[in-house]
Amino acid sequence: MEQPAKKRLHISHRTGTILGLVVIALAVISVLYSGPHEVEHDSLFAAPPTPTVVVTNPVASTNLHQTYDYNGVHIVFTKAEMASKFSDDFKHGGNYVVRISLNTTNNNQDTIGVDYFNLTRLILPSGQSVQGKVASINAAVYPGKPQSGYVDFPVNDKIDLSQIKLQFNKTVLQ
Template identity: 40%
Template sequence: MNEVDPTQTQNVAQKRPFFRKRWMGSALGVAIIILVTFLAVRYAPPEGEANNTTGDLPETPTVTVTNLLDQVNLKHEVDFQGVHITLSQAMLATHFSNDRKRAGTYTVRIMAQTKNNGSQAVGIDYAQLLDLILPDGSKVKSKYISIKAIQLPDSPQSGFFDFPVNEQVPLADLKLQFDEHTIVPLGEG
C-alpha cells in the first residue's frame, strides 16, 4: 500500500484555506469596487454646463408672497454716487419667502436694478443710507437689502430693498430717501 506522508497531508490542508482566504479577499475587493462604481453612477451630480463644484445647474428659487396687500409699478431712475438705479416695483405684503430678517407686521419691498457705468468700482452702503419715509413723515431704516454694496463697472445687479412697517400704508404715499437731496416719491411714475 502506498502510505501518505502525514506532513504532506498537512501542507495540502494548510494551502487550501490560504487559497480560499485569498480568493475571498479578491472577491470582496471586486464587490466593493462594483458597489462604489454603482453608487457613483447612480448618485453623483449630473454633468452640466455649470461651473460650480457639484456640477449642478444654479437654481433661482421662486419667491412666494404671503398676503400681498398693495403693488405699484414704478418707472423711477436715479443716478446716485456713480450708480444708475432703476426702481421698477413696490409691494406691501405680510411676508416674502426669501425675507431673511423678520421685523414689523408688514414688509414694503422695492425692486431695483443697479448698474455702474463708470470705470471704477463704487461702494454704496445702502443699509446705512436708505430710509423709507412714511406718510406721517417718520423714517424707517431698511431691514434687508439683496443688492450688494460693491458695484463693479458694467456689472448690473437686480434685487430689492425691504423695509418693515407695523401697519398697512398706501404705497403711493411713500418716499424712498437715499440722502438729503435724493428723495424718490413712489406714487409718481
C-alpha cells in the same frame, strides 16, 4: 535551520466575488447617503439657478419711477410690494414687509461701492422713516454690469404704497 512556511488564507472564487460586491455596495451607499456637496449646475460656467420667491399674503404692489445718481451709479427704483412674508427674506421685523426693487448701472470706469442698506430709507405716509432690514443687491457696482435687487423694510401695519416716499443718501425722491 528551515523557516516555517507562511500560512495563506485561501478564499474560494465565490466568496471573493461576494466580498467584492459587498465592498462596492457599501461604497455606493456611502456616496448616495452623503449626497452632493455643491449645487449642481447645467454648465461649468453657468450661474446657479435662482429659486422662485414665494410671497405669503400679498397685500399691494405699485410701480415706481424714482431715480437717483450716486457717484456715477444710476439707480432706478422700479417697484414697491407689500406682503406678510417673502420666502427669501430670513430677517423678521414687522407684521409686513415692503420690498423696494431697484436696478443699477455704473457709468464709471471703476467699481463703485454703494451701501444700499444704510443709504435707503422708506418714508411712510405718517412721515415715519424706516431703515431697511435686508438688501439683496451687491454693494459693489461694476462698470458696464447692470444689476437688480431689492431692499426690504419691516412695517407693522398695512400702508398705502401710493403714499410712500423713498429717501436715498438723505435726499427724499419725488
